[in-house]
Every structure is written in C-alpha cells, then in structure tokens.
Amino acid sequence: MVKLIGAALVLFSATMTGWHIGKSYANRSAQLRALLLALQMLETEIVYGSTPLHRAFVKIGHRVAPEVGRIFLAASEQLVRHEGQTTQVCWQTAIEQHWADTALCKQEQDVLLHLGYVLGSSDREDQQKHLKLAVTHLRTLEEEARLEQYKYEKMYRTLGVLGGLLLVILMF
Amino acid sequence: MDKEVVCVKEILAILPAPVRSVLSILPEAVLESIEEVRLRQNQPLEIRYGQQASYVTPKGQLTANSRQGWIFTEEHAVKLLNQISQHSLYALEEELKRGYITVVGGHRIGLAGKVVLERGEVKGIREVTSFNIRIAREKRGVAQKVLPFLFERGKVLNTLIISPPQCGKTTLLRDLARSISYGNQHASSRKVSIVDERSEIAGCLNGVPQRDVGPRTDVLDACPKALGMMMMIRSMSPEVVIVDEIGRAEDSEAIWEAIHAGVSVICSAHGFDLAEAVRRPMLGKLIQQGAFERYIVLSRSGGAGTVEGIYDGALHPLKREEVAWSS
Numbered sequence: 001m002v003k004l005i006g007a008a009l010v011l012f013s014a015t016m017t018g019w020h021i022g023k024s025y026a027n028r029s030a031q032l033r034a035l036l037l038a039l040q041m042l043e044t045e046i047v048y049g050s051t052p053l054h055r056a057f058v059k060i061g062h063r064v065a066p067e068v069g070r071i072f073l074a075a076s077e078q079l080v081r082h083e084g085q086t087t088q089v090c091w092q093t094a095i096e097q098h099w100a101d102t103a104l105c106k107q108e109q110d111v112l113l114h115l116g117y118v119l120g121s122s123d124r125e126d127q128q129k130h131l132k133l134a135v136t137h138l139r140t141l142e143e144e145a146r147l148e149q150y151k152y153e154k155m156y157r158t159l160g161v162l163g164g165l166l167l168v169i170l171m172f
Numbered sequence: 173m174d175k176e177v178v179c180v181k182e183i184l185a186i187l188p189a190p191v192r193s194v195l196s197i198l199p200e201a202v203l204e205s206i207e208e209v210r211l212r213q214n215q216p217l218e219i220r221y222g223q224q225a226s227y228v229t230p231k232g233q234l235t236a237n238s239r240q241g242w243i244f245t246e247e248h249a250v251k252l253l254n255q256i257s258q259h260s261l262y263a264l265e266e267e268l269k270r271g272y273i274t275v276v277g278g279h280r281i282g283l284a285g286k287v288v289l290e291r292g293e294v295k296g297i298r299e300v301t302s303f304n305i306r307i308a309r310e311k312r313g314v315a316q317k318v319l320p321f322l323f324e325r326g327k328v329l330n331t332l333i334i335s336p337p338q339c340g341k342t343t344l345l346r347d348l349a350r351s352i353s354y355g356n357q358h359a360s361s362r363k364v365s366i367v368d369e370r371s372e373i374a375g376c377l378n379g380v381p382q383r384d385v386g387p388r389t390d391v392l393d394a395c396p397k398a399l400g401m402m403m404m405i406r407s408m409s410p411e412v413v414i415v416d417e418i419g420r421a422e423d424s425e426a427i428w429e430a431i432h433a434g435v436s437v438i439c440s441a442h443g444f445d446l447a448e449a450v451r452r453p454m455l456g457k458l459i460q461q462g463a464f465e466r467y468i469v470l471s472r473s474g475g476a477g478t479v480e481g482i483y484d485g486a487l488h489p490l491k492r493e494e495v496a497w498s499s
Contacts, residue, residue, distance in 0.1 A: 051263070052260040053258065123265050
C-alpha cells in the first residue's frame, strides 16, 4: 500500500516537473510578446508624446503583463528616487531586480541592457531608431521562442509523465 | 526665509550632489547675490555675483586662481543634463534647438557644446559641455520710477525701452506688465498680453508663468514675436501687448498692426542710447514714423536698471513736472 502511494507521488511529481519546464517555454514567448508591446508603447510615448521617461515607464508598467511591467515600474522609481544617477544605471538596476521573476533568457536581457545606454539620451529620431532596433531583435527572439515552445513544450510534458512511469516501473 | 536665498535653493535642488555641496558652503552673502553659475567640462566652477566673477575651491572658498578651483568633470556634465532633462533629452528638442532650458522658478540654463545641423539649421546640441545657469531674480517696483510717464488720459502710451544687454530691460518689462495688470495709482488694471519668445519675461514652465506677471496677464510662451502679437490681438483682446527685443522686419509690421488696432505696445530693443537706436534700420524707421510715444533709455551706470532718460514721441527729454502738467 505504502509502495503504491509512493509510486503515485513519484509519478505526480515527475509529471509536474515536466509540465513546469514545458510551461516555462510558453511563458517565455508570452512575456516576450508583452515586452515587445511595452517597447512599442515606449516608442509612442517618446516620439509622439515627448513624455518624460519616468512617467512613460509608469504608464507602461501598469498596462503590460505584471512580470514585465514590474521592471518598468521599478525603473521609474529608480529614476525619480536616485537623482544624480545615470539613466543606464537606473534601468540596469531595475532589470536585475526583477529579472528572476520572468521566464526570459540572457539574450533578451542583453537587448534591454543595451537599450539602457541610449534611453533618454538623444533626440526623438534617434530614440525611435534604437527602439525599433531593439524591437526587431526581440521579434527574432520571439519567433525563436515560439518555435522552441512548439517543439519542446509537449515533449517535456510527455517526458515528465513517461519519466515518472519509468521510475515507478523500476521501483516495482 | 529670505527671498533671495529661495532663488538659489531652487537652483541648488537641480544640481548634481557634488556641485550642490560645493556651492552650499559658500558664504550666505555671496549666495544671496549670485547671478550666474558657470559650469564648463574639465574647467573650474565659476560664479558671478554682484559685479565680480570668481572660481570656487572644493572647500567653498572664492579664488581668482583657476588652478585651485573645483573641477566640473564629464561625469558631472552628464548627470546635470540628466537631471535638468528628467532623463529625457528627447522631450527638450525645442529647448536644445534654442540653446537654453527654463527650469522651475523661471531660471534659465544656457547650453553650449557640439551642435548638430540638419539642412543648414540647428537641430540641437549633442554633447553639452558648457552650462550657464542664470539665476532669475524678480525686482519688484523697478517700474515705479517710469510709470508716471507712461499714461496719458488713461491710455497706456506705446513705449520703447532701449538699453545695452544686462541693464534690466526684461526686469523692467516684467514689472511694467505686473503693475499694469494689477492696476496702479496712475491707471486702473488692464488686460495685458505678453509674447515671450525667449521665455524670459514670464519664465514659463509648461506654459505656466513662474513669475508674478499680474492677474490679468496672458502669456504666449516661446512664440515668435510677430506671429504671437497677431495671435494675441486676434484671440485675447489685450489692451496692452508686451514683447521684448524687437528688431526684425516682420516685428515692425506687427507693431503697426497692434497700434492700429488700438492696442498699446510696450517693447524693448538693444541699443546704447536713443541716437544709436535711430540708426538701426528697422528700429529707426519705426521711430521716424512715430510708432512710439515714449522712449526709456536704461544703463548700468548706477547699477542695473538705472533710468538714463525718458523721451517723448518727438525725442525730447521729459521731466517729471511736465508729465504731471500734461496729464
């Protein structure tokens, strides 16, 4: 009886692990889409609204998915509170604070960090160019992420169940 | 708290911490009379106060030796620009084109650095390396001396203020706007429109005047004078229009338009004295055609804002008694 309960537990946890890994692929592409949306909103705010960075960040932060939005809200707070700090440092700190909560990869982080060096420090035209560039980069990554999701999401789920089954069989 | 110190505090609040700490330990008497803070990349911090200029050492002492001065570095320049632009340089495109930024309190920060051109026109300044922070001070009551000369049978006379730079033209214009808008012992209050091309008279921030220009005053901020005067006459039905630094051909047309519309015009122009103003092409023409009924000449001989003379439309000097008699 105890053995049976144990087997069920093993099977359950293995399934959940597989499901979780699979889910992270789905999360990554969803959050990438949110990030793309956020950057496009930022472009609008900067190019058409001339909104100061900290106000634009707050607006965006409340409107996109919370995992991504948190980065923008934190960045805004950094900008307002740490006067005399460069924009880049504020942006980087915000990203580092909240990156762990996202399902995003190192590549996405690099694109965002790179953007930090130019954010707010040039005229509108230049800002638009850099934001467009970042959006293009992220779009490629998003496609990649979607392909990976398609390939691996199901695989990890089945792998979880099957791996659990294998362990159970070995145990008996 | 002293009003003069408040002005300086407003400026200190927007400076990066290192600059602020150097300036804030200056003697109070100096702080009160600071007119300009000049910051140049890799050069010592300079302040101008009263009639003098001086470098400031890291310990907050004044010195004439440039080598002992506290050095303003590139890092400080980036931080200062970040702070005055709220990390958003793109929002200041127009300001960078004009070369200065107006901040809270109506203070003015002049900028210099590498200019970016587009089709022969200045598009902006990229690497900003020089900052000239001009602390704006309101001097209320400077118009009192000239006010008695500017009214005739209840009408505000068309007036031209002539003076070299830094003699208090703008301060006088602002005080005139305020006195006419509030009303004074010579005339009741009037509707005043200010066309403030360089944001100096009213020192607007986001369209809101940072100086007291009176309760019945409308300000068209950062608008070219000739265009702005026409807009104001058409839309705001002013009784008095105030503009500074006229001198272009289209300005004269707008001034005539205003005068013919029955609106009084008070404006200022650069010039050493009346004779020199008459020699300037556009200004001379306006004067000869009799556009103005009063001329006020300022100088610095007894400190900024000294009234050298007041003349009537025929360029004869006026004395106080004559005015009292004619009104």
